[in-house]
Amino acid sequence: MDFLDYAFMQRALLAAVLVGITAPAVGIYLVQRRQALMGDGIGHVAMTGVGLGFLLSASPVWMATAVSVLGAVLMELIRWYGRTRGDIALAMLFYGGMAGGVMFINLAPGGSNANLTSYLFGSLSTVSDSDVTSICLLAAFVVLVTVGLRRQLFAVSQDEEFARVTGLPVRALNLLTAVTAAVTVTVAMRVVGLLLVSALMVVPVAAAQQLSRSFAATFAIAVAIGVSVTVGGTVTSYYQDVPPGATIVLLTIAAFLALGALAAPLARRRARAAAAAHPVGDPAECTIPASRGAGGAVGV
Numbered sequence: 063m064d065f066l067d068y069a070f071m072q073r074a075l076l077a078a079v080l081v082g083i084t085a086p087a088v089g090i091y092l093v094q095r096r097q098a099l100m101g102d103g104i105g106h107v108a109m110t111g112v113g114l115g116f117l118l119s120a121s122p123v124w125m126a127t128a129v130s131v132l133g134a135v136l137m138e139l140i141r142w143y144g145r146t147r148g149d150i151a152l153a154m155l156f157y158g159g160m161a162g163g164v165m166f167i168n169l170a171p172g173g174s175n176a177n178l179t180s181y182l183f184g185s186l187s188t189v190s191d192s193d194v195t196s197i198c199l200l201a202a203f204v205v206l207v208t209v210g211l212r213r214q215l216f217a218v219s220q221d222e223e224f225a226r227v228t229g230l231p232v233r234a235l236n237l238l239t240a241v242t243a244a245v246t247v248t249v250a251m252r253v254v255g256l257l258l259v260s261a262l263m264v265v266p267v268a269a270a271q272q273l274s275r276s277f278a279a280t281f282a283i284a285v286a287i288g289v290s291v292t293v294g295g296t297v298t299s300y301y302q303d304v305p306p307g308a309t310i311v312l313l314t315i316a317a318f319l320a321l322g323a324l325a326a327p328l329a330r331r332r333a334r335a336a337a338a339a340h341p342v343g344d345p346a347e348c349t350i351p352a353s354r355g356a357g358g359a360v361g362v
Contacts, residue, residue, distance in 0.1 A: 082289035089263030101260035107133030109163025184307030
């Protein structure tokens with residue numbers, strides 16, 4: 063536990079815990095909406111914000127947040143109105159974001175592509191006190207939205223038409239989901255990096271879905287996995303001197319594989335129990351199938 067004696071590790075661990083909570087909390091809605099790669103696209107756009115931060119001598123975190131939110135809004139507008147040309151517009155937005163980041167940071171006084179490395183792949187030693195403050199504020203917003211509006215966001219993620227019929231402001235909620243995903247990307251970029259943050263949004267959720275069929279349990283398990291791998295990856299990177307972002311993502315994939323191996327016998331056991339409860343030849347009960355989302359989540 064000697065790593066706790068260092069201030070930079072204390073900051074890195076706090077940031078890691080917040081990232082481990084927020085990334086899966088948003089990711090579960092993206093997975094339900096089949097927009098698993100949205101975080102990756104927002105990460106590309108956020109590079110422009112980082113470059114602008116260096117160019118304007120402003121906070122790269124807050125500048126990346128502003129640009130990411132704008133990019134997320136544009137992505138939603140393209141999804142609504144883009145129709146057949148939407149994929150081309152999104153590609154231009156993503157790659158334009160990457161190019162803008164590289165261009166702006168090279169135009170900044172004393173700037174070079176090396177300055178982008180810690181934002182692209184994460185870095186422990188460069189997490190400052192101001193970064194921690196920014197991450198705490200942004201993470202609080204993400205948790206407030208994903209937990210406080212979980213029923214509404216779940217309803218929209220499952221079936222937009224049904225949610226619209228029930229009176230929910232579908233477009234506003236979709237926009238809020240996109241903005242929250244953008245904020246999460248900037249929360250995670252100092253620990254995981256912009257190029258790897260999407261994995262932390264998606265893989266813990268996919269791992270949790272192998273064990274649980276309910277939305278609430280999937281949410282809780284995904285967050286637990288997220289916190290475990292971010293803290294474990296941060297500590298491992300300190301002792302082994304390896305990149306934190308890559309270490310965290312590899313641990314996340316390892317958790318997915320381990321839970322997959324555990325889930326297979328559990329599924330067989332459930333199948334045998336169901337077969338025993340309804341032997342062959344018994345009249346089938348009349349049931350109304352529940353609306354199911356990705357991974358089998360059926361309710362909040």
